[in-house]
Amino acid sequence: MKRFIKWLITHPFISSLVFVMWMLMNTLSVGNTIMALIVALLIPKLIDGFWVPQPQLHKPWKLVMFLIHVIYDIVESNIKVAKNTWLPKHAPRPAFIFYPLAMQESFPITLLTSTLSLSPGTLSAHLRPHDNTLLIHALDVEDPDQLVNFIYERYERPLKEIFGC
Numbered sequence: 001m002k003r004f005i006k007w008l009i010t011h012p013f014i015s016s017l018v019f020v021m022w023m024l025m026n027t028l029s030v031g032n033t034i035m036a037l038i039v040a041l042l043i044p045k046l047i048d049g050f051w052v053p054q055p056q057l058h059k060p061w062k063l064v065m066f067l068i069h070v071i072y073d074i075v076e077s078n079i080k081v082a083k084n085t086w087l088p089k090h091a092p093r094p095a096f097i098f099y100p101l102a103m104q105e106s107f108p109i110t111l112l113t114s115t116l117s118l119s120p121g122t123l124s125a126h127l128r129p130h131d132n133t134l135l136i137h138a139l140d141v142e143d144p145d146q147l148v149n150f151i152y153e154r155y156e157r158p159l160k161e162i163f164g165c
Contacts, residue, residue, distance in 0.1 A: 011051070014043070015041060019037060019040035022036035022039055022040065055105055056163070057163065058162065058164035062161050070115055077120040077122075078120050080120075094137065094141070095138055096135060096136070097136050097144045098133045098136075099133060099135075099148055099151055100132065100133050101133060101134055101156070102157075103156065104132070105163065108163045112134075112151075112155055115155055116134075121139040122139070123137045123138075136151075
């Protein structure tokens with residue numbers, strides 16, 4: 001019976017979301033409730049082949065701290081970029097750097113590249129799977145090794161802990 005339920009409910013979160021949304025968009029009746037249940041079970045089953053398995057969260061509380069750091073860094077970067085734009089003290093030193101990835105899993109790497117691109121002044125330019133590096137463009141680089149170390153300590157190491165990579 002457990003195996004059948006697991007087969008029937010392939011994505012419980014999505015099924016719950018579809019059910020709730022269906023009920024919110026329709027009047028409360030037995031027919032709409034049955035239809036919501038059918039649609040909530042059918043849609044995730046139909047799209048199951050398109051889903052890539054996602055890694056499990058090993059330390060979800062670390063994810064909260066990671067998000068706080070990312071938000072703080074985005075705000076701080078916005079301020080730095082604005083100051084350098086409006087009050088240039090020195091000419092920016094743009095650079096491309098090759099960042100050696102310590103992770104292999106695609107989802108945490110995607111989160112890392114997105115995080116870097118969200119922060120003003122840095123951009124993930126190219127993922128190089130053949131040598132497991134990431135090409136990053138930074139607007140102002142004083143020391144490339146220091147930037148690589150910062151990215152590892154601030155973003156990649158916590159992502160490795162969060163996802164158990």
